[in-house]
Amino acid sequence: MNKIKIIMMTVVLGMLGFVNNVGAEEVGYSVNTVPSALQQNKKLSFFDLKAKPQQTFDLKVKIENKSTEVSTFKVAATNAMTSNNGTITYGPTTRKLDQSMKVPFTSIAKVKHPKVTVPANTVKTVSMQVTMPKFEFDGMILGGFYVEKLTTEDKKTSGYSNQYAYAKGVVIKETDTVVQPDLEMPVVGIKTDNNMVNVAGTLRNASMTNIANLDMTASITKRNSDKVIVSKKVTGYSVAPTTNFDALFQYDKQKLPAGKYTFHVHANQTTGKQYKWNLQKDFVITADEVKPKESRGLAVVGQRNVLLYVLLGVVAALLVIIIFLLWFFLFYKRRKAKKDENQG
Known part of the structure; x- marks a missing residue:
């Protein structure tokens, strides 16, 4: 259920x-x-x-x-x-x-x-x-x-x-001291969940206060370029103290092939005192990390199968050698026994 x-x-x-x-x-x-x-x-x-x-x-x-x-x-x-x-x-x-x-x-x-x-x-x-x-x-x-x-x-x-x-x-x-929210972007990279590949910019509120009504625009550009490849805008986000969340873009191989990129975030708190953040972080997309899980699994299974076949081949070869040596030993022993009998 x-x-x-x-x-x-x-x-x-x-x-x-x-x-x-x-x-x-x-x-x-x-x-x-x-x-x-x-x-x-x-x-x-x-x-x-x-x-x-x-x-x-x-x-x-x-x-x-x-x-x-x-x-x-x-x-x-x-x-x-x-x-x-x-x-x-x-x-x-x-x-x-x-x-x-x-x-x-x-x-x-x-x-x-x-x-x-x-x-x-x-x-x-x-x-x-x-x-x-x-x-x-x-x-x-x-x-x-x-x-x-x-x-x-x-x-x-x-x-x-x-x-x-x-x-x-x-x-x-414990105190009435006003704490300033602190929005950071410590990590950007590929995240795979249930075989869905996303480009994720992890955003952290490192302060012991909440961020209320956060409006945010996130975008991705080629490194050292101003041309926006993909972008999204969200409004009214709430962020708990000392927590993180991901700004996600579903991976698109045509728009984001393997290469070097920059993740940009422009955010501002619209309730109470106004705070603004302009964050950016470089990241790299490699061909391997955007492969679907099934492909990776098949590759691993394929590698394991090759190793298994090699191992089975070695075992089979050893068995053939052992059988041949055993046959040769028995054949030689019988031949020698027959020769001794004829001489007697």
């Missing part, structure tokens, strides 16, 4: 991400924050906190099971990440953290009960403990209080089932 997971995020609309609301009746349960003593803006439905170094505190949410059956929920702390389509995500992920993320939320938050059972038509409070790092920092740590209903139900008619989850945003600051 294929599952579609829909995460309902409660975060700052337009500043920290995107709010996706689905009725609790449709989902069968709801998740609401319990106000924290560290909450700065009490009107917000997510955690907007100001803490101190080494401070320890609990964050709590209430899970209301609106169904008529006992339900089990997965509870976890998650790190805010940035997707390649410019949204901040708060769900569990296997993505590698960016090297600029010195204090992931998951490193300071610990869920007390990773699995929680809630009886039908009942509300249960669950919590996670947060222990702030020893040093003081400017900017923010951004993460999520993630709750997902565990289910094995199938939608047999379509083969799909919607799996809803809630992620309550957690913003933690």
Whole structure:
């Protein structure tokens, strides 16, 4: 069965991400924050906190099971990440953290009960403990209080089932110092995923603050040329602190044959204080790295087959030699025995 997971995020609309609301009746349960003593803006439905170094505190949410059956929920702390389509995500992920993320939320938050059972038509409070790092920092740590209903139900008619989850945003600051966002492009190169070849410019927000409403134009030129080969423009991107995402161009052999190129990015933040970035990085496309995975696989298989055939040939030759030597030895032995018999 294929599952579609829909995460309902409660975060700052337009500043920290995107709010996706689905009725609790449709989902069968709801998740609401319990106000924290560290909450700065009490009107917000997510955690907007100001803490101190080494401070320890609990964050709590209430899970209301609106169904008529006992339900089990997965509870976890998650790190805010940035997707390649410019949204901040708060769900569990296997993505590698960016090297600029010195204090992931998951490193300071610990869920007390990773699995929680809630009886039908009942509300249960669950919590996670947060222990702030020893040093003081400017900017923010951004993460999520993630709750997902565990289910094995199938939608047999379509083969799909919607799996809803809630992620309550957690913003933690220690100072009021304004941090300037820092957009970098450390890597450009070919990335292959599911046999789809893309030219990827990896963009990193290396600062401990978010970038809101980022408008961006990306383009590729031949190295030392101003003529644009391919370009794309996106608007309204949100970028989480100390995370990265890829600006992607689907590879086109006709437009981008093997050679030397430059990846250009012109970006500006259009909300709040205006920030602009003009980034560029040289890169090389080689004929080998843009081959489809199947071709590479066939090449490897072909090489393995050649080695296998050579090995089988050597083994066969050795067997022939051994059989010949054995036959020669037996023939010689019989001939000698017959000769000795005649002489006797």
